[in-house]
Amino acid sequence: MKQAESQKPMAANLPLILFSLSLACSPPAETRPPGAKPDAAAPASAQQPDGWERDLRPVEATNVSTDPGIVRVRLRAAPTEIEYTPGVKTRVWSYNGSVPGPLIRAKVGDRVIVTFVNELPEESTIHWHGVRLPAAMDGVPGHSQPPVAPGEEFQYAFVVPDPGLFWYHPHVQSAKQVGDGLYGALLVEDPQEPQDLGDELVMVLSDMSLQPDGQLSPPDTGGDTGSLFGREGERLLVNGRTNPVLLARPGRRQRWRLVNASRTRYFQIALEGHAFTRIGSDGGFLEAPIVEERVVLTPGQRADVLVTPRGEPGSELPLRWVPYDRGYGSTFKVPEKRLATIRLSERAPVTNAPLPARLRTIARLDPAGATVQDLRLTSTVVQGKLVMGINGIPAGQGQPLPARIGQTQLWNVTNEIEFAHPFHLHGFFFQVVSAANAQGPLPAGPLEWRDTADVPALGKMSLLVRFDERPGMWMFHCHILDHADAGMMGELLLER
Numbered sequence: 300m301k302q303a304e305s306q307k308p309m310a311a312n313l314p315l316i317l318f319s320l321s322l323a324c325s326p327p328a329e330t331r332p333p334g335a336k337p338d339a340a341a342p343a344s345a346q347q348p349d350g351w352e353r354d355l356r357p358v359e360a361t362n363v364s365t366d367p368g369i370v371r372v373r374l375r376a377a378p379t380e381i382e383y384t385p386g387v388k389t390r391v392w393s394y395n396g397s398v399p400g401p402l403i404r405a406k407v408g409d410r411v412i413v414t415f416v417n418e419l420p421e422e423s424t425i426h427w428h429g430v431r432l433p434a435a436m437d438g439v440p441g442h443s444q445p446p447v448a449p450g451e452e453f454q455y456a457f458v459v460p461d462p463g464l465f466w467y468h469p470h471v472q473s474a475k476q477v478g479d480g481l482y483g484a485l486l487v488e489d490p491q492e493p494q495d496l497g498d499e500l501v502m503v504l505s506d507m508s509l510q511p512d513g514q515l516s517p518p519d520t521g522g523d524t525g526s527l528f529g530r531e532g533e534r535l536l537v538n539g540r541t542n543p544v545l546l547a548r549p550g551r552r553q554r555w556r557l558v559n560a561s562r563t564r565y566f567q568i569a570l571e572g573h574a575f576t577r578i579g580s581d582g583g584f585l586e587a588p589i590v591e592e593r594v595v596l597t598p599g600q601r602a603d604v605l606v607t608p609r610g611e612p613g614s615e616l617p618l619r620w621v622p623y624d625r626g627y628g629s630t631f632k633v634p635e636k637r638l639a640t641i642r643l644s645e646r647a648p649v650t651n652a653p654l655p656a657r658l659r660t661i662a663r664l665d666p667a668g669a670t671v672q673d674l675r676l677t678s679t680v681v682q683g684k685l686v687m688g689i690n691g692i693p694a695g696q697g698q699p700l701p702a703r704i705g706q707t708q709l710w711n712v713t714n715e716i717e718f719a720h721p722f723h724l725h726g727f728f729f730q731v732v733s734a735a736n737a738q739g740p741l742p743a744g745p746l747e748w749r750d751t752a753d754v755p756a757l758g759k760m761s762l763l764v765r766f767d768e769r770p771g772m773w774m775f776h777c778h779i780l781d782h783a784d785a786g787m788m789g790e791l792l793l794e795r
């Protein structure tokens with residue numbers, strides 16, 4: 300591929316460009332959309348107050364299979380109207396009429412069969428983010444399958460080999476289609492895991508950009524500046540609800556399974572006077588629980604956290620979204636926002652079962668003999684247009700990285716841009732070896748399996764990945780979907 304003609308770094312234009320970006324945010328509205336009827340109700344907890352999660356209970360998919368080892372679900376993507384503001388019907392895109400789409404529950408080793416019906420006016424697919432499935436089921440048009448045309452169907456069928464929280468979204472015009480409401484969670488449960496970690500709730504975190512008329516902002520709002528910064532919606536959603544109320548029994552542990560499904564927004568969450576105990580991330584449990592004051596999720600990432608709300612019965616704790624510095628201007632005049640409210644109930648406090656000191660063992664990948672790949676996350680202006688890429692090459696124009704089954708590779712990812720990029724690899728988990736921001740190395744986190752990891756602004760991130768028995772073409776890209784669509788995406792060809 301030819302080098303871009305103008306190599307002018309985007310950073311030179313940033314102050315001017317970003318000055319015109321509206322970073323102002325409106326206060327959280329107290330409304331919540333009625334959404335669609337749940338396909339099924341989530342199991343209630345005996346320990347929490349009645350209806351404790353009613354306000355934010357996820358809509359669940361209906362499993363029509365009678366075979367205990369098979370989960371069979373239908374997902375119909377279609378335009379829908381949801382009332383986010385009283386009296387205003389916002390036109391969104393949804394799976395089965397709800398945003399987020401229904402939560403799919405499976406057990407490790409189950410076969411998941413999803414009939415995807417496309418009733419959108421444009422092509423789409425479903426990508427199963429984080430699931431170690433065959434390349435043919437990965438939902439990438441051109442590599443895995445042809446795109447599913449309007450009015451057509453496609454059947455996805457794969458085994459879920461790993462426990463954890465995963466999610467699904469289109470891989471066609473992802474920024475627009477995800478931004479319009481197409482995303483949902485897939486929870487793979489492990490019947491062997493320790494009992495009673497806490498009363499569990501899946502929370503899909505996202506945002507949405509509503510114009511004054513109550514309709515979604517156009518997907519290209521702000522032009523190239525919008526793409527470079529990434530488009531954040533001013534309305535924060537938890538399972539599609541604005542500032543929902545979660546009832547909590549004081550002292551009783553809750554387990555939150557979080558996924559960040561927004562197209563650009565990082566979620567850094569904090570609960571006044573409380574710390575989180577994080578027990579897992581993208582690829583299941585950590586080796587041991589760690590205590591974190593704040594939990595950060597880049598777009599695409601998941602977190603499995605325990606929280607034990609405490610306080611006076613009747614009092615309220617705000618769950619806050621706290622601005623996260625992901626680069627130029629991302630914290631400038633950005634106020635904190637309320638994400639949800641925890642209301643403490645009157646029920647007598649309880650004590651919780653002790654937490655296991657160890658949750659699992661993760662074998663550290665061996666860098667000795669690993670094949671090294673150097674990747675630079677780049678951004679240039681070509682004939683006045685923003686072009687993002689990897690090693691200067693935009694999506695689809697370069698050669699795929701080569702890999703062999705059984706091989707371990709060390710990827711050194713260097714970020715040449717003044718914005719952080721959440722780097723996502725399809726189909727495989729990796730271990731982050733090191734990370735640095737512009738000031739220097741960052742402290743190492745716990746050993747964990749990730750499929751998405753942050754590369755700080757003007758920083759670096761190195762990862763180790765071992766390629767198992769699933770040949771084919773796999774994508775890697777920035778999970779700020781505006782960046783992926785602007786070209787920050789590459790391919791890996793895994794062969795025998």
Ligand code: C2O
Nearest residue numbers: 426428599723774
């Ligand atoms: Cu969730 Cu290719 O991404």
Ligand code: CU
Nearest residue numbers: 720777779782
């Ligand atoms: Cu990016």
